[in-house]
Amino acid sequence: MADQTAVTDTDATPRPHSEELEFVYNGGDSAELARHLTWRSLISRLPKLVRRSFALAWAVDRRSTIALLACQVISGLLEALGLFATTAALSALIQSASDPAHLTAALPSVLMLAATAGLRAILGIAIQGLSNRLGPRIAREAEYRMLHAATGAEMAAYDHPGFDDRYDKADRGVEVSRDMIGESQNLVSSAATLIAAAVVVGALAPVLLPLLVLTALPQALASVAGERVTYLATLRTFRDRRMLNMLRWYLSHKDQADQIRTDTLASYLLDKYRASGVRVDRTVDEATWQRAKISLVGSAVSGLAAALMWAGVMVLLGTGHIGAAAAGTLVFALRSASGGLHGIVGYGADLMRTGRYMDDWESFIDEAAGQRLDRGALTPDRPRQVALHQVTYRYPEAESDTLRKVDFEVRQGEIVAVVGENGSGKTTLMKLLCGLNLPTAGLVTWDGISTRDLDPYALWKECAVVPQEFARWPMTARENITLGQPQPDGDAAVHRAAAASGADAVITVLRSGLGTLLAREWWNGQALSSGQWQRIAVARAIHRDAGLLVMDEPTSDLDARAEHLIFTGLRALAKDRAVVLVTHNLANTAVADRIVVMEGGRVTAQGTFTELTARPGLFRDLWLLQQDRMTPAAQEDAAR
Ligand SMILES: Nc1ncnc2c1ncn2[C@@H]1O[C@H](COP(=O)(O)OP(=O)(O)OP(=O)(O)O)[C@@H](O)[C@H]1O
Secondary structure, eight states: OGGGOOSSOOOSSOOTTOOOOOOOOOSOOHHHHHHTOOHHHHHHHHHHHHHHHHHHHHHHOHHHHHHHHHHHHHHHHHHHHHHHHHHHHHHHHHHHTTOTTHHHHHHHHHHHHHHHHHHHHHHHHHHHHHHHHHHHHHHHHHHHHHHHHHHTBOTHHHHSTTHHHHHHHHHHHHHHHHHHHHHHHHHHHHHHHHHHHHHHHHHHOTTHHHHHHHHHHHHHHHHHHHHHHHHHHHHHTHHHHHHHHHHHHHHHOHHHHHHHHHTTOHHHHHHHHHHHHHHHHHHHHHHHHHHHHHHHHHHHHHHHHHHHHHHHHHHHHHTTSSOHHHHHHHHHHHHHHHHHHHHHHHHHHHHHHHHHHHHHHHHHHHHHHHTBOOOOOBOOOSOSEEEEEEEEEOOTTOSSOSEEEEEEEEETTOEEEEEESTTSSHHHHHHHHTTSSOOSEEEEEETTEETTTBOHHHHHHTEEEEOSSOOOOSSBHHHHHHTTOOOTTTHHHHHHHHHHHTHHHHHHHSTTGGGOBOOHHHHOOOOOOHHHHHHHHHHHHHHTOOSEEEEESTTTTOOHHHHHHHHHHHHHHGGGSEEEEEOSOGGGGGGOSEEEEEETTEEEEEEOHHHHHHSSSHHHHHHHHHHOOOOHHHHHHHHO
């Protein structure tokens, strides 16, 4: 049964140390935030939230924001005017019952009523239109700021636990940001209605004002309590909702589609999906029920207060404190005021909810800003020497160092190969060389200047990197090679780079050559094989013509011919570049001037291919293992 589907391994033998697939929530102490979700703190936050939403609106479209505010104020004034006109009209109409001559006296007030109602209707349309105009622009601005913060952060920010969680929450903030201006506008409009009506009530029967407040207070309190319940439920379901998102991606994305089928994994993952969904529904149901109970109590108490208020009107009328016309106006004003009060409570609650997500958005931007690329401004030349001096690197929150006191050097014109077993720190070393990460201790220098002191964007202009997991941009083949940064001789440079990487053979068979879209899934472009993509990725790095060329397993998917082409072409590339190469295929390291061997985050040996294959050590061991393959006949001989 779905309800009983556990998110555990169905393996019969218990494995005490098997880790459950479960997201660790690292998005900040939201439970603490929920504890502070009190009536008082919320009330004090409302003006701030309204200010924030108008500030965002101001940033995207000043004229519309001014127009919106002006319409609000005028609409509020017209409402007050309309209510006063109601008093005059009612008074004249009541008096006309005894003397019909008074009927004409009602005419100006009736005309005033009609005019204010008409004008308010027109203003309402303008307000709606302006809100609709501002909403999407605000959302785009919020998204832009979030993306700007993310792309401007140090790479290490992504390695901090919680960065992804916070990004997810901020993303939700972006989604709801478009509602913020509408909610703020409705809140201001309700406040204007309330003030206008309260002025009239205050003028006619001030004693009713406290009773008026009493009608809205219980509902306001219930609304805050209900919000808290919903927020806590959102927190409790956070892990399962992330799990659902993750599973949705794995279950539907093409990258895993083949393995889901051949590994007959679908039902196992779908069971996990259903189990998470059931847990989310259960928590949401509980919260909904709890909220309904709270709302019921709030509404009942509010209803009692309203009854008291209307009784007050009758007492005032009965005791002759107010006349019939004033009583009629009071009915209008009180209805209007309680509409305003309920609007404030309702839209206030909406704004609180949106504001909470916007807080996540703001704190993500602050956090990313705290990790903003804040380095020096020196501009490097094409580097003649890139070096690590006693460099130690530890990933954020990791328990041990990944690199330990590493010394390393590569010069222009030189090819250095870095080899080592999986997890020995080769990729980490590459990231430090090209300034993606800064060392925890020690120095990484470009021609003697620390990467901390160099302008990172100027430094990256001098880096060409083929990472293990390279991007497959949904763009044309040309754009995939130039990355929007063409060389002065345009396509000629693209063709040269393509010829050096073997990508020319790929481009030749593309239906529109360099202009072919390589984005099959999205725009019906042409699909490439993994090896064809890798040729494009290598062409991209060669085309860049940067002083430091870093290639991390650049030929892992290539056939022997393409791999041969790239490695035999490296010497020509190294003429005016420093080349660093990571490879597990040790035969390829023969082209290097020097080979650096890494073990457990340390450099344990250096030398030429001839020296290292002759000397006992890890390199020689790995080299011999790569030669150790027997034909089936030899295996049979050995078995005999
Ligand atoms: N983002 C990260 N956060 C924490 N630890 C990491 C991170 N990336 C890598 N590590 C750790 O650093 C160690 C070295 O990783 P690295 O990718 O540098 O190894 P490598 O030598 O390139 O391995 P491979 O040959 O498998 O590509 C690994 O043990 C890994 O656990």
